[in-house]
Amino acid sequence: DGGITQSPKYLFRKEGQNVTLSCEQNLNHDAMYWYRQDPGQGLRLIYYSQIVNDFQKGDIAEGYSVSREKKESFPLTVTSAQKNPTAFYLCASSIVDSLAQETQYFGPGTRLLVL
């Protein structure tokens, strides 16, 4: 089955600990994205990568880090510097079609709870 997987579905961590969220895709998409969702807000972009070994900060990158060593994988690390890490995190990948229109495909998300 082709798709995007995120693991785990739920994650609990103590305050002050770094935690890494996994995102894997087998769709052969070049671009990958990390979003955060908080109650009452739209999805906000944390980081994105349009090609292997390259990534850019999104709108709320502070306290997060990413790597893109392989096309299929785009892990997100929530560091202790992130002041409000408890949230729902969505990963996406995208492809541009023959009409130059991009569609993003989303994973099922990881809910992170920091105690």
Add this chain to the structure above:
Amino acid sequence: ILNVEQSPQSLHVQEGDSTNFTCSFPSSNFYALHWYRWETAKSPEALFVMTLNGDEKKKGRISATLNTKEGYSYLYIKGSQPEDSATYLCASSNTDKLIFGTGTRLQVFP
């Protein structure tokens, strides 16, 4: 408009009713408008991507229109069914990233 705004925030309709909701977006530097359906416990699913002023797209009972000059898009659902219950997200893009609205949560009662 500086952000992407969706209205209403939530909507409750009876099975068989038709419904529509709105997405407003900045008309400057516009590239494309995306609609997604997000069912509970599932991943957001792409419905439509529209780029040209006046675009209309249809998928079954769901259709969408786009006005890039005034910066709005409508999503219509004809004859709502309980399985249409979901949050409908719209997102406006420039060339490299999407800006999402907060969504319209639709509940269809049998």
